[in-house]
Amino acid sequence: MKYKVDPSMQQLSLFESTSTNQTVPSPVQRVLALGATLAVSVSGGKDSDAMLRHLVRLHQAQKWPGKMFAITADLGRIEWPGTLEHIKALCDELGVPLEVVRRAKGGMIDRWDQRRQTLQDSGQHKPFWSSASARYCTKELKTAECDRNLRAEDLVVCAVGIRAKESPNRAKQPRFRIRSAITTAALKEPKGMATADEKERWAEGAISTWLDSGRKGRLALTWHPIFDWSLGQVWRELGTSLSALDHRRALYQAGQFAPALQGWPAHWAYVSGNSRLSCSLCVLASSADILNGAMHNPRTWAELALMEAQSGWSFQQGQWLGSLNIDPRERLEGLRRLFKVLGQLGLLMHPAPKFVIVLLQTCPIEIAAWWQADALAGINQTLHLLTNPNDFDKMVS
Secondary structure, X not given: OOOOOOHHHHHHHHHHOOOOHHHOOHHHHHHHHOOOEEEEEOOOOHHHHHHHHHHHHHHHHHOOOOOEEEEEEOOHHHOOOOHHHHHHHHHHHHOOOEEEEOOOOOOHHHHHHHHHHHHHHOOOOOOOOOEOOEOHHHHHHHHHHXXXXXXXXXXXXXXXXXXXXXXXXXXXXXXXXXXXHHOOHHHOOOOOOOOHHHHHHHHHHHHHHHHHOOOOOOEEEEEOOOOOOOHHHHHHHOOOOHHHHHHHHHHHXXXXXXXXXXXXXXXXXXXXXOOXXXXXOOOOOOHHHHHHHHHHOHHHHHHHHHHHHHHOOOOEOOEOHHHOOOOHHHOHHHHHHHHHHHHHOXXXXXXXXXXXXXXXXXXXXXXXXXXXXXHHHXXXXXXHHHHOHHHHHHHHO
């Protein structure tokens, strides 16, 4: 699948993100010119999409001798439908090899369930969900799995698409640093470094030390190529704009799925209303994104709400997924039409409407108290439809 990009928008993008040495910190430029592998971390979100497009062009312009590839961590059934298809289509369009890594013991939902069981068995009564202060989801399922792949490289730069304007915490991050988890021990970042400047200076010195040693051991850097970009620059790099997104969202809300999604260069979840593309239900998401994720991913919503009910711990502090006012009866036909359009546009390769619309067989009776009466009636109807295919076909025909 080829994305259609407005040439005038693409020219503006080229002007704002000029592919010259000035866009690359000199230490990063130095190792890339030495033949470092450039691994671009992609998630399917707008920032990593824009970064990949920018770096493909930059890699060609600079004629860096090292290889370049994209790498993504598949988190399993917590992902938005079509995420891996979107990433593969983008990499195919740009001619970039893609490496997909996964946690051997299961995806994000499996990890939460395993942590819940471990805490329960050890008598520890505390939350098992990830949080802003316990982001083991990112560390274990993304960074660690990518690092396992990157260990095959002796000299590697991993590009990550974070931006300073996303949050105060991200604004404090360095533009580049040593990737200590896979860098040889003598060059690892010392503990206690607090500022971005300290981390950047250490990385610059570590590069010189590594070269002076005759390239002994592995040297790995993390680089944030679009750190100073605005949100507008991101959308322009993708060949679109915030006003175009608003227009498409209006079409989507009116039920005009095909015109809303046809030719859209980013993941379809943005058109559905999400401000970010992370997990379909993310512990760090806004209330609006949580609700939108639950409405579009009812099976995942039901599974996580069940985990809430069984454990007594809410998905977000003070916010229970099980209390969301969602009635599956109101969404059956809309989701069926949506997934049909996603399949027709090639945004979802294996749509299975009877499976993805609402699959709640795993909900035992004890979860009933966690839903409002109307929603519970919808769940009961859905369970009946799933176990009586003839009735389902009559309803949606």
